[in-house]
Amino acid sequence: MAETGLSPLAPELSEAGRLSATREAAGQVDEVDLIPVRTYWQLVRTRFVRHRLAVVALVTMAALVGLAIVIPTLTGDLYFKPDLTKIHGGPSLEAPLGYSNIGQNIFIRLMRALQTSLQVGFAAVLIIAVIGVTLGSIAGFFGSWVDNLIMRFVDVVLSLPTFFLIIMLVAFFGQGNKFVVIFAIGLTGWTLACRLVRAEFLRLREADFVQAARALGASSYRIASRHMLPAALAPIIVAATLGIADAVVVEAALSFLGFGISITSDASLGNMLNNAQSYFLRDPILIVYPGVVLILVVLAASFLGDGLRDALDPRQLIKR
Amino acid sequence: MATYILRRLIQAIPILIGISVIAFLIVHFAPGSPVDKFRSGRVNPALLEQLMVLYGLDKPLPEQFASWFTAFWQFPFREDAWGYSFRDGRPVTSVIFERIPNTLQLMGSALLVTTIISIPLGVLAAVKQYSLADKVISLLATIGYAMPSFWLGLMLLFIFGVTLKLFPLYGRHTLGEDDLPDLLWHMVLPVTSLAIQQVAGWSRYMRSSMLEVLHQDYMRTAKAKGLASSRVIFKHGLRNALIPIITLLGLTIPSLLAGAAITETIFSWPGLGFLAVQAVVGYDYPVVLAVVMIGGAMVILGNLLADVLYGLVDPRIKY
Numbered sequence: 291m292a293e294t295g296l297s298p299l300a301p302e303l304s305e306a307g308r309l310s311a312t313r314e315a316a317g318q319v320d321e322v323d324l325i326p327v328r329t330y331w332q333l334v335r336t337r338f339v340r341h342r343l344a345v346v347a348l349v350t351m352a353a354l355v356g357l358a359i360v361i362p363t364l365t366g367d368l369y370f371k372p373d374l375t376k377i378h379g380g381p382s383l384e385a386p387l388g389y390s391n392i393g394q395n396i397f398i399r400l401m402r403a404l405q406t407s408l409q410v411g412f413a414a415v416l417i418i419a420v421i422g423v424t425l426g427s428i429a430g431f432f433g434s435w436v437d438n439l440i441m442r443f444v445d446v447v448l449s450l451p452t453f454f455l456i457i458m459l460v461a462f463f464g465q466g467n468k469f470v471v472i473f474a475i476g477l478t479g480w481t482l483a484c485r486l487v488r489a490e491f492l493r494l495r496e497a498d499f500v501q502a503a504r505a506l507g508a509s510s511y512r513i514a515s516r517h518m519l520p521a522a523l524a525p526i527i528v529a530a531t532l533g534i535a536d537a538v539v540v541e542a543a544l545s546f547l548g549f550g551i552s553i554t555s556d557a558s559l560g561n562m563l564n565n566a567q568s569y570f571l572r573d574p575i576l577i578v579y580p581g582v583v584l585i586l587v588v589l590a591a592s593f594l595g596d597g598l599r600d601a602l603d604p605r606q607l608i609k610r
Numbered sequence: 611m612a613t614y615i616l617r618r619l620i621q622a623i624p625i626l627i628g629i630s631v632i633a634f635l636i637v638h639f640a641p642g643s644p645v646d647k648f649r650s651g652r653v654n655p656a657l658l659e660q661l662m663v664l665y666g667l668d669k670p671l672p673e674q675f676a677s678w679f680t681a682f683w684q685f686p687f688r689e690d691a692w693g694y695s696f697r698d699g700r701p702v703t704s705v706i707f708e709r710i711p712n713t714l715q716l717m718g719s720a721l722l723v724t725t726i727i728s729i730p731l732g733v734l735a736a737v738k739q740y741s742l743a744d745k746v747i748s749l750l751a752t753i754g755y756a757m758p759s760f761w762l763g764l765m766l767l768f769i770f771g772v773t774l775k776l777f778p779l780y781g782r783h784t785l786g787e788d789d790l791p792d793l794l795w796h797m798v799l800p801v802t803s804l805a806i807q808q809v810a811g812w813s814r815y816m817r818s819s820m821l822e823v824l825h826q827d828y829m830r831t832a833k834a835k836g837l838a839s840s841r842v843i844f845k846h847g848l849r850n851a852l853i854p855i856i857t858l859l860g861l862t863i864p865s866l867l868a869g870a871a872i873t874e875t876i877f878s879w880p881g882l883g884f885l886a887v888q889a890v891v892g893y894d895y896p897v898v899l900a901v902v903m904i905g906g907a908m909v910i911l912g913n914l915l916a917d918v919l920y921g922l923v924d925p926r927i928k929y
Binding site for chain 2: 459463
């Protein structure tokens, strides 16, 4: 598929090169404007669409997010309301996956749990991105002792047994609270993002356009936020997308172990699994559903991340 | 090499100090307290005060940290260096050290299984690139990678333990037995659930590493001089493709440790992770702090081990 003449930049480059040569020779300035110039993001879109699995992943993710928003909104409090006449009831039209041990509609509960998982995933990744970008750009921009200090801190956080730490944070600072779970995952998971941004900033520090901005008298903050950060964004977007999968799994694991979101406060894939294992002999299929949803989220996020990695990488242009 | 290892160990000291500060701060700024579980109308509050004094929790925070920290490093000589568990009053050193071998057993076996399975799979997928075998391996790896290990553990437990009754449900040994076959029988499910995700990841790395090697000039040379293709692949190819895999070792140890916390809890395996979960639930501060320190030390040592092995197998790398 890559070789079938879809390579976007190669012909364009030669076209532009040829044209600028003819322009200089013949003075035909007007023709340059006729060539459709494609921006970076247009190229990204072209490359992303070419990646079939990534498109499938994007559609899946969009569908999951849509389901997680629509169904819990439409059904209101049905996700926890027990119907005591339907305990362990089988599948029906309004409950495609049957009823739980206290007569809750499993499908609606599952969708509510998906909503919780995605909320935790996106919010935790947001915290990771904010901390990672802030510390990483400071370290990469200023270098020297600031960089050294921040990177030694990164070394410490990297060596922490992260999952123990998350359990500790959640257990001590508010077991069962969604926001504590989000912060625990966010506060322990930013090291990769920080190192990526720092590396990009170190690379960009000496770039011509940064030097130009500096020569024009732009302030440090302006150079970092307006000139360097947009150029350093690609690896962060990829890491954040992949990070969603990790955060969702960690939340599920926490809630499964009984530290995360408790079954009485809200539905979560983890606490549904925990509950399902108590009723395994009665209703074995219940431990399958949350797992399948988890796998779907993880697969969608990882393929989306892979697709974005290829699409956002400017070097991919020249190769193909 | 010896100076390199020494230098790395010295560098690890500030990292461990950082870990201890973070762990200490989290534990001591936590809203709850270890005596909360005794608080009820029938318990004299003065008694709880006495308990706080006994645990040393009444002193100012810096003083608590200083005494904990100075005592911590004396663990090779003092049984009470890490304090006593709030739960059963035993010295934390013995509580921890009797658990470490169990966790290492689980992690080591998972690592062994991972290596034995993933390397041949990765080589096969790379050598027969784009074949059916490659596609099947890649599909399985993707699914295996996406399956959370705790869910997998649960599924294995219920399918092979509860329904088929092939394997035991919990623990390391059947009561009254402590021979090797019994231990191995108990290890099958936890090790499998820990290993599958690693196998998925490793076989993908192995495939790409092998693919890179297959296109090298020395591979063509080896083929050109008429060596059997198995010899080219295993003697010339595999040995070079394995080098980057060694760095995976350092990356795998933290994730195995996290996986062990969950897997041990699911299978009631008496290791560090299970201990940590119980200690956190019971506000057992001395045990929690010691587990975090040991976990951190394991991560640091794992990375060091990977770097040292890297230097040993690749003569081009000098320290």
